[in-house]
Amino acid sequence: MHATSSILLSVLPCILLGSTAKAGNYSLKQDNVGSAFLDNFEWETIDDGDGGRTEYVEQSEALSSNLTYANNNTFIMRVDDTTQLTNSSEEGRKSIRIKSKDQYTTHLMIADINHLPVGCATWPALWEVDDDVGVQNGEFDIMEGVNGQTPGYTTLHTNSTCTVPSNRTQLGNATFNDCQSTAVQEGGDNGCAVASIYASSFGPVFNSNGGGWYVAERTEEDFSVWFWARNDSTVPDEVKNGDDSLSTANWSTPLAYFPASSSCNFDTNFKSLNIIFDIALCGSWAGNQFSESGCPGNCIDYVNSNASAFSDAYWDIASLKIYLPS
Ligand SMILES: *[C@@H]1O[C@H](CO)[C@@H](O)[C@H](O)[C@H]1NC(C)=O
Ligand SMILES: *[C@@H]1O[C@H](CO)[C@@H](O)[C@H](O)[C@H]1NC(C)=O
Ligand SMILES: *[C@@H]1O[C@H](CO)[C@@H](O)[C@H](O)[C@H]1NC(C)=O
Ligand SMILES: *[C@@H]1O[C@H](CO)[C@@H](O)[C@H](O)[C@H]1NC(C)=O
Ligand SMILES: *[C@@H]1O[C@H](CO)[C@@H](O)[C@H](O)[C@H]1NC(C)=O
Ligand SMILES: *[C@@H]1O[C@H](CO)[C@@H](O)[C@H](O)[C@H]1NC(C)=O
Ligand SMILES: *[C@@H]1O[C@H](CO)[C@@H](O)[C@H](O)[C@H]1NC(C)=O
Ligand SMILES: *[C@@H]1O[C@H](CO)[C@@H](O)[C@H](O)[C@H]1NC(C)=O
Numbered sequence: 420m421h422a423t424s425s426i427l428l429s430v431l432p433c434i435l436l437g438s439t440a441k442a443g444n445y446s447l448k449q450d451n452v453g454s455a456f457l458d459n460f461e462w463e464t465i466d467d468g469d470g471g472r473t474e475y476v477e478q479s480e481a482l483s484s485n486l487t488y489a490n491n492n493t494f495i496m497r498v499d500d501t502t503q504l505t506n507s508s509e510e511g512r513k514s515i516r517i518k519s520k521d522q523y524t525t526h527l528m529i530a531d532i533n534h535l536p537v538g539c540a541t542w543p544a545l546w547e548v549d550d551d552v553g554v555q556n557g558e559f560d561i562m563e564g565v566n567g568q569t570p571g572y573t574t575l576h577t578n579s580t581c582t583v584p585s586n587r588t589q590l591g592n593a594t595f596n597d598c599q600s601t602a603v604q605e606g607g608d609n610g611c612a613v614a615s616i617y618a619s620s621f622g623p624v625f626n627s628n629g630g631g632w633y634v635a636e637r638t639e640e641d642f643s644v645w646f647w648a649r650n651d652s653t654v655p656d657e658v659k660n661g662d663d664s665l666s667t668a669n670w671s672t673p674l675a676y677f678p679a680s681s682s683c684n685f686d687t688n689f690k691s692l693n694i695i696f697d698i699a700l701c702g703s704w705a706g707n708q709f710s711e712s713g714c715p716g717n718c719i720d721y722v723n724s725n726a727s728a729f730s731d732a733y734w735d736i737a738s739l740k741i742y743l744p745s
């Protein structure tokens with residue numbers, strides 16, 4: 420996801436780097452499995468804007484129309500794949516956007532995902548923002564992508580100028596001038612994006628592999644994202660088992676890594692954020708890349724006319740475990 424606002428240059432105080440160990444140790448705060456999502460998340464009905472073709476529905480409608488399905492151990496949220504639309508009719512194709520009722524600063528999350536939305540026009544995202552405020556409070560896009568095409572991306576957005584070192588240790592491929600230009604992050608438009616190096620972390624291959632684990636950590640010193648596919652034997656046991664307490668101390672190099680520095684002050688750029696899962700359709704990314712992704716015609720007509728093309732546009736989330744530093 421993305422947000423737009425204009426530029427503010429601020430004076431950034433120095434941040435202490437490297438002199439302390441990473442927090443590392445965490446305790447399980449909230450375990451979202453199946454119906455727990457219904458209690459711990461809010462179904463948002465906000466407008467995606469930006470040429471999107473999505474109509475997010477309330478929880479009651481989502482449940483009665485089965486766009487959301489939950490039982491003790493299953494949680495599914497999907498796009499309507501039966502209704503034909505026209506340009507003049509509805510706001511868009513019905514879909515789901517949920518946000519955590521709680522907000523978080525430093526935390527770790529393990530998203531154990533069985534299936535993510537794929538197909539032309541889709542723009543699924545797992546991200547963190549305060550959408551009552553916007554990018555002024557920072558935005559951490561843990562994973563997103565469009566039209567079912569790899570790579571998936573992890574991106575950090577800030578309101579004011581913020582850059583991260585190009586030599587930081589991560590597996591992913593930095594984009595947009597390696598996040599070194601002062602124009603890159605300010606105003607939140609482009610953000611500092613990292614492209615996944617794994618074919619299995621997004622799109623149909625993620626699903627045919629049975630999904631996997633996205634893990635995101637926010638400390639006072641850095642943001643990190645790891646990904647392990649379902650069949651990756653190197654997934655830490657504590658992630659695979661969803662242990663009640665765990666430590667990131669000995670984990671492998673993250674896929675994406677954004678350290679705080681004298682040119683990226685986390686205190687001023689990042690506040691308390693909600694966790695969001697959604698499935699947007701068309702809009703400024705999926706729509707603009709529609710043809711480039713090999714999709715036919717134009718995105719809006721495709722969404723309106725091709726209801727059955729959205730049968731794979733669903734999240735099946737085995738669990739979302741949220742941990743706090745211990
Ligand atoms: C964010 O940017 C806008 C536009 O430049 C500015 O008005 C606002 O003060 C900024 N907010 C923060 C917290 O820096
Ligand atoms: C984290 O836990 C390990 C043992 O599990 C312990 O050795 C270490 O001191 C802890 N680190 C912090 C920062 O508390
Ligand atoms: C609702 O969705 C679930 C999960 O996909 C499915 O198992 C169930 O059959 C659906 N229920 C109806 C009434 O279609
Ligand atoms: C859910 O779990 C509770 C408690 O274990 C059990 O009583 C109930 O039958 C379960 N419901 C379903 C739909 O499996
Ligand atoms: C529907 O709207 C889109 C976007 O405005 C436009 O490109 C398309 O031509 C319209 N389709 C029809 C059938 O009018
Ligand atoms: C990155 O470069 C800076 C100087 O430009 C250096 O101080 C720092 O140690 C380097 N970090 C890594 C991980 O190589
Ligand atoms: C991404 O990084 C991998 C591994 O370093 C490299 O093989 C690949 O060519 C890169 N892809 C792009 C698009 O830069
Ligand atoms: C996981 O399974 C896919 C095929 O579904 C295969 O291509 C890949 O090599 C496997 N990865 C590992 C680590 O076994």
Ligand SMILES: *[C@@H]1O[C@H](CO)[C@@H](O)[C@H](O)[C@H]1NC(C)=O
Nearest residue numbers: 443444665666667668669670
């Ligand atoms: C990390 O590895 C070191 C060296 O093997 C070990 O001493 C330490 O206990 C490990 N920490 C955790 C939290 O597993």
Ligand SMILES: *[C@@H]1O[C@H](CO)[C@@H](O)[C@H](O)[C@H]1NC(C)=O
Nearest residue numbers: 715716717720721724725728
């Ligand atoms: C619907 O999907 C089919 C198959 O991908 C495609 O050929 C057709 O152009 C699509 N229709 C519209 C209106 O986009």
